[in-house]
Amino acid sequence: MRPSALRPTCKADEQIFRWIGVNKAPRQTIDHSLINTLAELASRASLRDTSSYGAGLRKFHIFCDVFSIPEMDRLPASFAILHSFALWAAADPESISADLTKETPLEPISVTSVKKYLSAIRAWHIVQGWPPPLSQDDQDRITGHHSRPPRPGITIRMLKAIKLSITLDKPYGACIWAICLCMFWGMMHAGEAMVIAQKDFNGKLHLKRSDIFFDKDTDGKLYACLDLPSAKTARPGRTKSVFITEQGDLCPIAALRNLFTVVPARASDPLFCWRDEKGGIRPMVKQMALKCINDILNRWGWGTTFGHSFRIGGASYYLAQKVDPEIIRIAGRWRSMAYETYIRAFEQTAS
DSSP states (O other): OOOOTTSOOOOHHHHHHHOOOSSOOOOSSOSOHHHHHHHHHHHHHTOOOGGGHHHHHHHHHHHHHHTTOOGGGTTTTOHHHHHHHHHHHTOOGGGSOHHHHSSSOOOOOOHHHHHHHHHHHHHHHHHTTOOOSSOHHHHHHHHHTTOOOOOOOOOHHHHHHHHHHSOTTSHHHHHHHHHHHHHHHTTOOHHHHOBSSGGGOOTTTSOBGGGEEEEEOTTSOEEEEEEETTOTTSOTTOOEEEEEEOOGGGOHHHHHHHHHHHSOOOTTSBSSEEEOTTOOEEEOBHHHHHHHHHHHHHHTTOOOOOTHHHHHHHHHHHHHTTOOHHHHHHHTTOOSTTHHHHHHHHHHHHO
């Protein structure tokens, strides 16, 4: 969020009172110092846990900065702006072309969080002297657009079925297998491992062979580090890293080494690539990979999976192993409350 004199640095529970707009709100009381003080006290008394509004206000102003919304249109905010904010905040990256998000970052949150954030913006309007920006019908119209069932998670049994169903010494199978294990154990987004179309590969945005290295930790255990050139949870120009370790029969490091043997490539080539019949290097396309995986899982009697299914599956597995959720959040590179979605998905799977 860009610095602004309208939004001074202050504690979260003070932001709703001290962050202002350029427009002057219509008076709701007579202009008298005592009445003004009583009105302010009444506003504060009517609100509970104002610190929880800080995240919503901050997210709203980040959205406004990203889309160059003028200050005069932020307070009061129109239905169109708040509807657009909700669409952006709850966007599902798996359904959006990488071309559309290169210059416009996404920081998705859960639908439940969107509702909380809209409530924060509503409270901010009221405290600043403006009427609520949305009627209940308007809010229902906005939040009703984002209901979607939780993504099913990939399980260990599914990974074993995939391994039995592909040919690991063939380029395409070796690439699919390495992607499956890295997305699961590294809790990766599908867009971090694959491209929307072959022409989309860009070494500045996507993983290359030069973006991975192997090393040992202080206990002498082998690990691999994948430096993401353009992670959606990282600031522009900064990288984030995925760390994976050895995992027995479903080892992502073994799968990567197998891929490098079956599909030798240059340092500048895609990390997850395969060779066509003419020997040309091809980056793995997400829709083709998911079709291959879903064909296998359907033959084994499971339903359709999505790109996020591996990320959910990995997080759920670690939760089942009693790993601290905060460690999982850091390892999975979550910055927002979207992580709650994975907790809920795990709870539903467990039940």
